[in-house]
Amino acid sequence: MSQESMIEEKNGAGSQHFHRGLLAGLPVAIGYLPIAVAFGVISRTAGVPHLAAVLMSLLVFAGASQFVAVELLAAGAAFPGIVATTFFVNLRHILMSATVSRKLPDLSRSWLAVLAFGITDESFSLLSTDRRSRLSGYYVLGVIILPYLAWVTGSLVGVMLGGQLPEILESSMEIALYAMFLGLIVPEITSSSSRFKIALIALLLSSISYWNPLFDVSEGWRITLSTATAAFLGTVIFSGDDYDE
Secondary structure, eight states: OHHHHHHHHHHHHHHHHHHHHHHHHHHHHHHHHHHHHHHHHHHHHHOOOOHHHHHHHTTTTOOOHHHHHHHHHHOOOOOOHHHHHHHHTTTTHHHHHHHHHTOOOTOOOOHHHHHHHHOOOHHHHHHTTTSSSOOOOHHHHHHHHHHEEEEEHHHHHHHHTTTTSSSSHHTTTTTTHHHHHHHHHHHHHHHHHHHHHHHHHHHHHHHHHHHHOOOOOHHHHHHHHHHHHHHHHHHSSTTTSSTTT
């Protein structure tokens, strides 16, 4: 960390920033718990090894891509397709982390890497809408640590509960996957006509590849190719449109 940050820590300011970050991140952590439990249960139901499911939450910490990975594993998708699909799903995290890093000019690259790992859609929303032009690294750490612990704990609880809950309840938890994606995509496509059109293109391409017998590829590659093609067409066709609305 920078000399300025070290002075802050000695003066107790770092602890204050951290506590404020914990309070800011607490609602996000509470919201993560039920979704994480659902992830653990769905992973168990899909046949993912217990340790693998928990390690996924520990090392990946990205709900959308974890749900996608589990669904693709259950569908028997090939490993390269799963990697490629989750890469595209998580690509937005690069942009989110880069945006937040602009408010952390005093931190070393190693600290930025640690904080970037904990950035999610919800924590990014908190940090990006903060009107302060500079943020304390301790504050950002406080914001991300409780959601991370809640996600890992909830995943562990879900894995432990899986197989012990009534079958109808376990199968109903799969709706959490669709609810999460709707929660991510609806605010985006309703705020921009270009994003809405790109989402329609992706849906059309995915439907064509699913129903057309000429596209004899795994589900993972079908999703990957549809997403990449829609993004490319959107960039070409709607360049300069209302992305920033």
